Amino acid sequence: MIPLCVPEIRGNEWKYIKECLDTNWVSSAGGYVDKFEEDFSRYLNIKKAVVTVNGTSAIHLALKALEIGKGDEVVVPSLTFISPVNAIRYLEANPVFVDVSRDTFVMDAEKIEEAITPSTKAILVVHIYGHPVDMDKIMNIAKKHNLYVIEDATESLGSLYKGKHTGTIGDIGCFSFNGNKLITTGAGGMLVTNNEEIGERAKYLSTQTKTILDNGGFYHEEIGYNYRMPNILAAMGCAQLEFIEEYIKIKRENALLYNKLLKDVKGISVPAEKEYAKNVYWLYSIIIEDDFGITRDELIKELKENGIDSRPFFSPVHKMPPYVNYRYLDMSVTEELAYRGINLPSSVGLKKEEIKIICDTIRKFNK
Incomplete structure (x- = not known):
């Protein structure tokens, strides 16, 4: 059987993972977590990257960090994997579905404005199967109506829109490193943004809103999420990114x-x-x-x-x-x-x- 889409393992994956095993740094702490975030930011030429346990959690964090919540509307395509739509509902916000273009399969920017109401808070674009959405039109609409733009770039890592990486044009971009993606960590994701305040907020939420006290204890001021990526998976991500x-x-x-x-x-x-x-x-x-x-x-x-x-x-x-x-x-x-x-x-x-x-x-x- 010629498979649909399977991982390619050809670099330093064994070496980096073995280092994690040899040093016992296999969980959410360890040098490869920071390195993967830094290397990914550098590759995309973006200020902040936050590694997550999967692409869905990255989208959930993006919506949460932008304070999208109950009763808010988010414009989203219906031709997509269900993940971004589910993430909207995690926060009790409401998806509003728009059609796509026949030749590129992605959200039709010409059809977005008629979906906007006073309750609309964001546009969640999906660069499906790798082709970028027409982001200039999306950003102009968002500016006109004072909306956030979140890019689900989980299928488009490496794709460019007018020379810029998908995921780096809107307020927040989200990526997946599932086994069938361009590069993989087995499971994993990444949130990226040029707004460092939003990035820090997302990082804080992803680590159970944990504050370490002077005595080494943990303190949590609000509800957070256990969306951290283990060091052993980040090590694999660093190796994959090299290719x-x-x-x-x-x-x-x-x-x-x-x-x-x-x-x-x-x-x-x-x-x-x-x-x-x-x-x-x-x-x-x-x-x-x-x-x-x-x-x-x-x-x-x-x-x-x-x-x-x-x-x-x-x-x-x-x-x-x-x-x-x-x-x-x-x-x-x-x-x-x-x-x-x-x-x-x-x-x-x-x-x-x-x-x-x-x-x-x-x-x-x-x-």
């Missing part, structure tokens, strides 16, 4: 080969890359049109039977039981993409020969 530019280069080369082999196949729409964007192609994603000959789900089944893993696009969140009663606008593009979209194998270790096999197999079922 990030090489991984990005491979991802983009693979996407270009996919495009070359699939762009002329009738009934397939390959992913766009807007002039403002450099897409890391976290997952290489295509659309199966009516004239392909078989449906998206039929193609997934055929690929599996030929030893090729694939996955449908995310299901619309506004149609899931926890969210059917929340406000949404026209969702026609979201619902169409959820029906037609498919993610193809996208591992860094994917071989060129395997891409050719995948594309030849797809062509075989093109009727």
